[in-house]
Amino acid sequence: MKRKITLLALVLVVVVLSTSVLFACNKETNDGKYYLYEDGVKDENSWIEIKGNKWIDDAGDGGTFEEKGGSLEFYDENGEWICSGKVSNGVLVIESLLGSSEYRKDGVTGSSDDKSQQGNTDHNIVGGICENCGVTAYTREGSYIYFGIYPQSKVTDSALKSTLTGSAGALPTSSNSGSWTSYGYYIDGSVSNFMWYIDKEYDGEKYRGVYFTSYRPCFMPSSSSFNSGQDDNGYSTGNVYWFKYEPIKWRMLSENDGKALMLAELILDSQEFYPSSSSHTENGKTIYANNWEYSTIRKWLNETFYNVAFNDLQKALIVGTELDNKTTAHNGSSNSYATCQNNTTDKVFLLSYKDMLNPSYGFSSSSGNYDTAMLKKTSDYAQVQGAYTSTDSSFLGNGWWWLRSPNSYDSDYAFCVHFDGGVVNGYVSDPTRNGVVPALTIILS
Numbered sequence: 531m532k533r534k535i536t537l538l539a540l541v542l543v544v545v546v547l548s549t550s551v552l553f554a555c556n557k558e559t560n561d562g563k564y565y566l567y568e569d570g571v572k573d574e575n576s577w578i579e580i581k582g583n584k585w586i587d588d589a590g591d592g593g594t595f596e597e598k599g600g601s602l603e604f605y606d607e608n609g610e611w612i613c614s615g616k617v618s619n620g621v622l623v624i625e626s627l628l629g630s631s632e633y634r635k636d637g638v639t640g641s642s643d644d645k646s647q648q649g650n651t652d653h654n655i656v657g658g659i660c661e662n663c664g665v666t667a668y669t670r671e672g673s674y675i676y677f678g679i680y681p682q683s684k685v686t687d688s689a690l691k692s693t694l695t696g697s698a699g700a701l702p703t704s705s706n707s708g709s710w711t712s713y714g715y716y717i718d719g720s721v722s723n724f725m726w727y728i729d730k731e732y733d734g735e736k737y738r739g740v741y742f743t744s745y746r747p748c749f750m751p752s753s754s755s756f757n758s759g760q761d762d763n764g765y766s767t768g769n770v771y772w773f774k775y776e777p778i779k780w781r782m783l784s785e786n787d788g789k790a791l792m793l794a795e796l797i798l799d800s801q802e803f804y805p806s807s808s809s810h811t812e813n814g815k816t817i818y819a820n821n822w823e824y825s826t827i828r829k830w831l832n833e834t835f836y837n838v839a840f841n842d843l844q845k846a847l848i849v850g851t852e853l854d855n856k857t858t859a860h861n862g863s864s865n866s867y868a869t870c871q872n873n874t875t876d877k878v879f880l881l882s883y884k885d886m887l888n889p890s891y892g893f894s895s896s897s898g899n900y901d902t903a904m905l906k907k908t909s910d911y912a913q914v915q916g917a918y919t920s921t922d923s924s925f926l927g928n929g930w931w932w933l934r935s936p937n938s939y940d941s942d943y944a945f946c947v948h949f950d951g952g953v954v955n956g957y958v959s960d961p962t963r964n965g966v967v968p969a970l971t972i973i974l975s
């Protein structure tokens with residue numbers, strides 16, 4: 531229990547919701563000592579004992595819990611909410627951002643009725659927590675939502691870094707990635723193995739290690755000699771860097787019918803819009819490099835990012851957003867690169883040019899303004915990916931970030947937000963200058 535407690539205390543920004551608490555309990559049946567099971571194997575040294583409305587664990591931590599709906603809400607001795615769980619037939623499932631941990635009473639064989647283990651999508655979200663399966667989907671803090679996790683802050687503790695690096699095994703090479711995974715990034719015009727990652731859990735936290743032997747090129751066909759911002763950001767070849775998975779902070783742009791349209795608060799990553807400046811033909815139709823529907827950044831957001839950031843419950847809460855790709859790409863002037871596009875429905879997407887002029891989203895309605903609402907800082911992880919990060923004292927830490935709208939006069943340019951808060955053009959196959967700020971719509975309740 532201790533590792534989960536530590537994890538949640540550090541990782542979660544706890545929002546104590548002012549929901550009325552129901553005591554609909556039959557505590558006698560839940561009382562007992564529950565042992566941690568990992569892959570079906572009992573860990574005698576990790577346990578939680580619950581009795582009445584109190585809990586204690588193997589580390590000597592303790593507090594109270596309440597039964598609310600079908601789940602247990604655990605609080606520390608100061609009354610701060612820590613995590614949710616669910617108990618049924620002698621099985622206690624504790625939910626955290628990293629997934630669930632199963633504890634069983636002695637003599638109990640398993641949790642056949644645990645809905646959270648079965649990918650059940652029949653969820654009933656109240657205050658960010660599913661009342662059916664007890665999993666925390668999101669936490670809310672005013673107009674901000676914490677939803678999903680992503681590697682963000684660089685680990686600076688040397689002992690932790692060396693422990694993590696020690697656990698990561700042999701470093702990868704271009705011919706043998708070993709236990710690492712190649713990002714499959716472009717260099718010299720083709721995909722190659724020169725930058726890798728590995729995910730590790732330690733002491734209840736999740737971390738991502740990053741290692742590269744060449745710099746990501748600044749422009750897609752070019753080599754590492756035209757390098758990205760990685761070295762400018764303080765990351766050099768031949769070193770292993772570690773980043774902590776942390777809750778993703780989103781700003782709500784709108785809230786309607788129990789759904790929230792949200793934009794990530796930070797620039798979370800750095801990816802090209804499309805890895806070539808050339809157009810290509812699909813089914814007899816010319817597809818320009820700045821076409822959102824066919825872009826690689828759309829695929830990256832809806833596959834790579836989506837699968838890293840969200841658990842199954844969170845995925846079930848993300849609804850497809852119908853995107854206008856034809857008329858939102860410009861501010862009045864004609865844009866043939868936009869009108870030739872199809873509209874799409876996407877789970878994760880980039881905002882449009884017109885979104886940046888929408889006062890209801892908090893942006894200034896006049897284009898050409900240096901809009902402070904558009905300013906975004908790069909995460910440490912985005913910086914190791916090469917995202918440009920301003921060192922100008924007026925814009926310190928700010929980066930560029932992609933929009934999905936094509937430029938109106940050049941097929942290999944799409945709009946992006948400049949680090950000074952204006953909408954400008956970005957070269958689509960420039961992989962690492964512009965950062966990624968995902969947007970999505972989720973069901974709040």
Ligand SMILES: [Zn+2]
Nearest residue numbers: 653660662663
């Ligand atoms: Zn559920």
